[in-house]
């Protein structure tokens with residue numbers, strides 16, 4: 001009954017990728033009519049053949065999305081996907097390994113372990129040092145960091161909780177850090193007031209002097225600082241915090257140092273860019289998303305923890321209905337990470353690493369960084385002012401009298417390119433363009449520059 005659907009799927013994938021450049025980046029469907037249309041078409045009473053669904057749903061996705069894999073999408077950290085990673089995604093769905101316990105999916109667990117061990121080496125850790133696992137994304141990795149830090153810093157927290165221990169733990173991060181820590185603090189019962197935003201300096205990096213004042217004041221007020229976050233590639237601006245100085249504060253004040261390199265971590269793949277993240281090896285834990293700048297589909301975050309014991313304290317569990325552990329050599333992911341049943345997230349990352357090789361991956365990332373430099377040069381040459389300082393390919397820019405939201409709305413209406421605007425905390429609202437696709441070229445950047453002209 002499903003004769004030919006795999007060929008039809010392959011044909012659709014090829015057609016989509018081959019015609020993407022000619023398509024608009026912005027949705028052409030009327031998003032507000034969509035709900036009514038779907039209710040009319042799919043009542044779930046009349047069965048719809050798979051072949052027809054493949055065509056219809058494919059059509060909806062082709063016309064009803066911001067096409068983030070388009071070479072003229074200069075938007076948020078959403079990459080074009082390497083074909084081999086789509087194969088990895090499909091294989092993971094086809095075999096559907098259960099990744100909760102090693103004994104259920106040894107091949108899948110070991111493929112992931114292989115990929116993570118190599119990336120751990122790039123962070124500067126010994127392969128096998130600490131624990132690493134794939135996550136649903138950076139938000140889950142940051143929650144994991146917070147839990148590991150709590151478990152490590154406050155013995156008894158995992159059993160007694162904060163209230164019994166009389167704790168008021170606080171987290172320190174730059175004003176430009178990612179807001180997943182706000183959600184993380186809520187879910188851990190800390191409350192959002194526990195997230196202490198540290199002012200930034202003129203280059204928008206976390207200001208160590210301001211951090212020191214806050215730590216001293218908070219300790220004097222009876223709070224319990226336990227976690228310091230170094231953002232290595234801020235979401236809005238790509239700015240890299242001074243992690244070396246922050247390690248010093250973490251040591252002096254007994255804090256867990258977490259490096260949030262969700263997007264920027266991929267600079268480690270390039271020998272030419274790696275030095276910008278120097279000091280990341282001194283972090284106690286690292287967030288790095290493959291789905292931000294490794295050209296891998298959504299849902300592939302990574303969490304690296306240097307102290308295996310902390311991850312065990314945070315996540316250890318045993319349940320009679322689960323298969324027994326297999327001994328010292330291997331860990332059951334559900335006992336050292338947040339998820340329970342888990343899909344084979346890391347296969348697509350493994351496939352890309354194996355196909356490109358680390359040298360090839362480095363070149364891919366460097367090509368995008370170079371295109372970011374080209375964009376910066378061209379903006380300066382055409383009268384724009386740059387508003388951020390980073391070696392990574394995200395550019396914030398503005399000029400006198402700019403109506404950034406108005407310009408962005410017009411560019412979206414035209415549909416040929418895509419950028420965003422950003423209200424810089426404590427600064428102007430600027431335009432923000434990020435090189436997110438390994439397909440993007442100088443001609444695509446020129447198309448963006450042309451779209452900026454009133």
Ligand SMILES: *Cc1c(COP(=O)(O)O)cnc(C)c1O
Pocket residue numbers: 077136137138139140142177178180231233234235260261262263289301
């Ligand atoms: C994107 C991002 C996150 C959140 O990651 P998700 O994969 O979207 O959950 C966290 N930190 C930084 C710095 C990010 O850029």
